[in-house]
Amino acid sequence: MTSADSNAPARVSSGVTHIRARQTSHFTVLANRLAQHAGSAVTVGVAAYILSLPDGAPITIQALCTHFAEGKVVISAALRELEAEGWLERRVERGPKGRVVTRTFVYDLPGAMPDDQPGAVPEPEPVAEPEPVADPEPRQEPTPEPPTAPAPPAADLLARLHHRDRRLLLSEREIAALAPAVTEWLERGVAPPEITAALTDHLPEPIRRRPARLLAHRLAVLRPQAPTSPAPRSGSPAVVPLQNCDGCDRAFRADRPGRCRGCRAGRAHARPAASPTRPGRKAVA
Template structure:
């Protein structure tokens, strides 16, 4: 009987080509003739970018010109939520792979354009083109939306007018909702008429503070400009007066019946309804 050699290589292992590493990935590559995208290793092997940011960058580079790449479009395409997508886009902007700017068309309309770079920009100190201006993290939407306000010096300012007594205190207290809303005194004076318009229309001060502080854009470059936009764009109509509170009728106190010693409710001491009234002699 022939001797067996357990150390002899098996038929399967004999197919491994020479030079193949003992562990780790082994690439099985098939050349692509169509439908492929060239992505640099400086992106795919980036030391500081998250896996989500690298995947989003590769996906954006594979899209045709004009494809939507806003947060809502990415959330509709991938299972990651809005927070992770927003964070990934900020990472790509920080490292020079993405640039989102507002540009004014010849018609005067302002649109958001996203620039994707297959090689990163030279660095954060590179000056932006003169015909573009930075925009907030979120995309503007057609309807007035607290997440879509512009953040430049051209933001609309409230109309001057009388100041409600509580307007200044409301603006000064916004820092309790978000520390970034610590306003300068001149900004408080400028925004106070806008807050007064809300209060004079019957808006509750707490509701005004919530409308001004909810879902603030990231990054928040100009808090006063965002507040000025919201005060004008989200101004409510004249609200009906709240109904007057009805007086609360409290139940009568407990009394002890003079006839049977049972407890009953009545405005004053006496007999319960089950006991006959006292006779004249007893009285």
């Protein structure tokens, strides 16, 4: 009698098998969009290394070359690719003491704003301000108005753009900034599919600026003309205006004032016919 348990080995898959361990410290979260980035492996490696560094760590080309075996040309090309796709942004700013510095922002997802990631941007050094002079009558500060929420159709259209092109992933702040321009297109009679096509067709490869800036440029440059009053249809008869009859004061349609058809006909019948004169004789008055 055979046993019910089979001694045959389990089917082995030729694909990858994950052996996962729960990590509570010293790890970095990478988006699949970055980890599965097609192209140079150096670009993914540089991005993963920068994301693993603490705030304030130097990420100049020279500093990165001390960590990677690749040279300055390869590292510089990887940084340009990350910047073009929105993973990295470099800004030249003036510090509190007047010194010009380059600040680098690294995004977990392209399009995320620094305010959405607490601690991603170091706070500037505090500047001492003069003590305010006591006011005999304290003034009541005006209550700031709440931010205007974007129109739902425009916000929904912008939020769905990344379904057409994965590079067009926008943050909530960028959607709120672009929504008024999209609303203006909708008010001018442009259908949502036409707006989506205008924003996503023939995009550059790669995008060398922030997607929100590119979309704002297209919304401004390709903005349709405001609708005007519809022109009269060709071939349709013109509407003849109404006139008041000079004889009976009844309304009738005519190009200019005068008498209606009935008054004109009655006036013609009431007019006496002229008596004919014979040839060679003069009419006696």
